[in-house]
Amino acid sequence: MPIDRYSVPSVTKAFRMLEIISESRMDISISELSRGLGLSKGTVFAIATTLEGLGVLVRDPVTKRFSLGYTLLELGRRAFVRQDVREIARKPMEELAERVQETVFLGALNGDHVTIVDVTESKRELKITAPSGTRLPLLVGATGKVFLASMDRERAREVVKSLGLAAYTPKSITDVRRYMEEIGEVREKGFATDDEEYMRGVRAVACPLGPHPLLHAIWVVGFSASLDDKKMVRVIDEVRKTSHVISEALRT
Secondary structure (H helix, E strand, O other), X not given: OOHHHHOOHHHHHHHHHHHHXXXXXXXXXXXXXHHHHOOOHHHHHHXXXXXXXXXXXXXXXXXXXXXXXXXXXXXXXXXXXXXXXXHHHHHHHHHHHHXXXXXXXXXXXXXXXXXXXXXXXXXXXOOOOOOOOOEEEOOOHHXXXXXXXXXXXXXXXXXHHHHOOOOOOOOOOOOHHHHHHHHHHHHHHOOEEXXXXXXXXXXXXXXXXXXXXXXXXXXXXXXXXXXXXXXXXXXXXXXHHHHHHHHHHHHO
């Protein structure tokens, strides 16, 4: 019995759309997809936004152009039964949490937010934690700075202006110029810090995980009372070492 008899046109169109996007070296617009698929912009937009809602596609908040999303990476991982970032990062994260006695997070860039992929909790009775799957706004804390620093300066500035800088605490950076200066420093240093900018009484240190394009980062979060200036220096060093170990493992 011919397979075509049971084909679903909308599914076929969705997969063809993914093929076109995967073959493009740049993010792609609705108009370009419309021409490539030979479909109306309305139909293409409906399919694209459905896939975006599932995390299969990601839409740039500034250009409104589409690229493949993190969900496809997860599906690909399962299909090929390969080690994923969580498996590679798990032991180094546990060792880092033990050394610094604070909670360690692994996160992925996912459109205009960061998704927590894995967590190694501090053994302290009083600690900072959040479950895997939690979404954080891109422009908060140390993690967002790391992802923005991986972009070219103009792209990062456009994202910041588009999403806006919110005042979560009195220490939040809401001035675009000052924020971009800090992103520049993160780009040079290779790590980012958060000194009560997202939550009162909470500090953090984040580092990127290679190889590029940057999709993941790790960060340590703790209460300011335990993460004092002296300990922050040590935590920065420990997070940088751990990110290097994980990044090297990802390259092999």
